[in-house]
Amino acid sequence: MSARVAVVGGATSGLGAASARVLADSGHDLLLWSRDAGRLAAAAEQLAAPGRTVRTVVADAGDPDAAAVVAEAALDAFGRVDVLVLNAGGPPVARADEVTADGLRAAFQLLAVTPVDLTTRLLPGMRERGFGRVLAVLSSGVREPIDTLAYSNTGRSALVAWLKTLARTVAAEGVTVNGVVPGRIATPRVASLDASAAERQGTDVEDVRRRSEAAIPAGRYGRPEELAALVGFLASDVAGYITGTTTAVDGGALRGLP
Numbered sequence: 001m002s003a004r005v006a007v008v009g010g011a012t013s014g015l016g017a018a019s020a021r022v023l024a025d026s027g028h029d030l031l032l033w034s035r036d037a038g039r040l041a042a043a044a045e046q047l048a049a050p051g052r053t054v055r056t057v058v059a060d061a062g063d064p065d066a067a068a069v070v071a072e073a074a075l076d077a078f079g080r081v082d083v084l085v086l087n088a089g090g091p092p093v094a095r096a097d098e099v100t101a102d103g104l105r106a107a108f109q110l111l112a113v114t115p116v117d118l119t120t121r122l123l124p125g126m127r128e129r130g131f132g133r134v135l136a137v138l139s140s141g142v143r144e145p146i147d148t149l150a151y152s153n154t155g156r157s158a159l160v161a162w163l164k165t166l167a168r169t170v171a172a173e174g175v176t177v178n179g180v181v182p183g184r185i186a187t188p189r190v191a192s193l194d195a196s197a198a199e200r201q202g203t204d205v206e207d208v209r210r211r212s213e214a215a216i217p218a219g220r221y222g223r224p225e226e227l228a229a230l231v232g233f234l235a236s237d238v239a240g241y242i243t244g245t246t247t248a249v250d251g252g253a254l255r256g257l258p
């Protein structure tokens with residue numbers, strides 16, 4: 001069989017980059033996408049290896065055309081997609097009482113409409129071939145809403161509801177649909193959230209991180225590769241009976257029963 005093909009969003013940094021690395025190492029060809037051509041070229045170069053094809057496409061998940069652009073690029077390059085990692089940047093910080101209608105529309109495009117649209121475009125081939133893996137990078141806010149991330153809590157919860165519904169719809173066709181739930185994984189996004197918390201609280205970023213880590217039973221932030229390991233496992237053949245789940249990678253931070 002030829003190599004499986006994985007499409008990875010937000011693949012130039014943090015969780016997306018680590019997921020792309022794991023999928024490359026487990027034999028996938030890759031289409032990487034995000035907003036910056038230069039960063040994409042650098043990411044593709046890092047993943048290049050003999051016998052592996054890595055392509056890139058520029059798209060902004062906040063743009064209504066993004067899903068069409070990415071799906072077309074993937075099918076043009078490879079003619080198939082087996083693994084779809086739904087991931088891009090997060091929405092702006094906002095408390096619930098700061099949410100606006102325009103802001104909510106933008107967050108829904110970024111967090112729900114584009115991922116649903118992209119999945120819908122790539123799903124028919126997965127169903128026909130009897131194999132597919134849809135994996136969404138979510139946030140702990142879908143389990144325990146985060147006060148300062150109202151857009152994220154709201155938009156991602158809609159996506160989780162759709163993914164859970166989809167999982168049941170395609171379960172008999174070899175396509176699994178799962179979410180991974182990062183707690184606090186050390187990436188540029190988390191560094192910028194910590195910086196904005198420090199500014200809001202009138203303290204420094206090290207102080208924010210120290211307090212944040214103290215609230216995590218494992219006593220530290222996670223590493224991107226610790227989340228990517230789960231992505232790699234869920235994308236594999238042996239995970240074929242796991243679907244409709246969301247699994248936290250959070251050092252024990254979430255308090256609720258799963």
Ligand SMILES: NC(=O)c1ccc[n+]([C@@H]2O[C@H](COP(=O)([O-])OP(=O)(O)OC[C@H]3O[C@@H](n4cnc5c(N)ncnc54)[C@H](OP(=O)(O)O)[C@@H]3O)[C@@H](O)[C@H]2O)c1
Nearest residue numbers: 010012013014015035036061088089090139184185187189
């Ligand atoms: N790290 C965590 O602990 C954590 C926790 C909860 C949720 N999350 C969520 O997980 C996702 C990945 O986070 P991360 O920590 O890996 O962030 P990151 O290190 O900042 O990486 C974000 C990636 O997404 C790309 N991106 C940003 N905005 C985009 C857009 N509108 N369209 C397409 N690509 C876009 C970025 O590249 P360009 O900027 O060049 O486009 C980059 O490749 C985010 O949605 C984040 O909110 C992360």
